[in-house]
Amino acid sequence: MGxxxxxxxxxxxxxxxxxxxxxxxxxxxxxxxxxxxLKDKTxxxxxxxxxxNGLELQRSTVTGEFDTIFKALIEVNLKRNISEDExxxxxxxxxxxxxxxLLLNQYKYSGGNLEKFLRNALNKGDxxx
Numbered sequence: 869m870g871x872x873x874x875x876x877x878x879x880x881x882x883x884x885x886x887x888x889x890x891x892x893x894x895x896x897x898x899x900x901x902x903x904x905x906l907k908d909k910t911x912x913x914x915x916x917x918x919x920x921n922g923l924e925l926q927r928s929t930v931t932g933e934f935d936t937i938f939k940a941l942i943e944v945n946l947k948r949n950i951s952e953d954e955x956x957x958x959x960x961x962x963x964x965x966x967x968x969x970l971l972l973n974q975y976k977y978s979g980g981n982l983e984k985f986l987r988n989a990l991n992k993g994d995x996x997x
Contacts, residue, residue, distance in 0.1 A: 871927045873957030879968040880922030886975055890982040895929045900989075901967030902930075902938070902960070906945050908970065913946075917965045927956050930964075 875883075879901075883894045892900075905912065931938045939955045942963065950959065978985035 871956070872924055873927075873930075873961045873964070874920035874924050875922035875961065875968070876917050876919035876965045877921040878919070879965045882968040882972045883923065886971065889980050890975075892982070894923055894925065897968070897971065898925060898930050898964050901971045902963045903967070904970040904974070904989075905963040905967030906941055908966065912959065912962050912966065915962055915966045917962065919965075920961075925964075927960075930960070931956075 883897045886892060886897060887894070927935065938960070939950070942955060942959050943949055946959070974989065975985050978988055
């Protein structure tokens with residue numbers, strides 16, 4: 869069972885860029901990124917990213933008390949059960965990396981304004997807080 873994952877370098881850079889203007893920390897940004905990725909209709913199995921030169925994130929920091937819920941959401945998204953090792957770090961990393969790219973696009977669309985980004989995301993149902 870994995871307890872750590874390493875994001876891609878691109879995800880690290882995205883989180884750093886958004887953090888500067890929003891004061892959101894990587895553990896918060898990772899949850900938003902995962903949420904955005906889970907809403908994407910494209911299969912996560914089509915997204916490949918072997919780069920592990922980014923942030924190292926602890927499972928408990930990312931999922932906390934909602935670990936079982938995150939795993940269940942990923943299983944629903946995949947339409948199958950997955951092992952603990954598939955869940956964390958494999959699928960969690962894929963969703964985090966893909967979601968970070970989606971997050972950056974939406975954040976830039978909102979003009980780098982956190983309040984506007986959250987308002988748009990909540991109105992579209994992309995992020996449930």
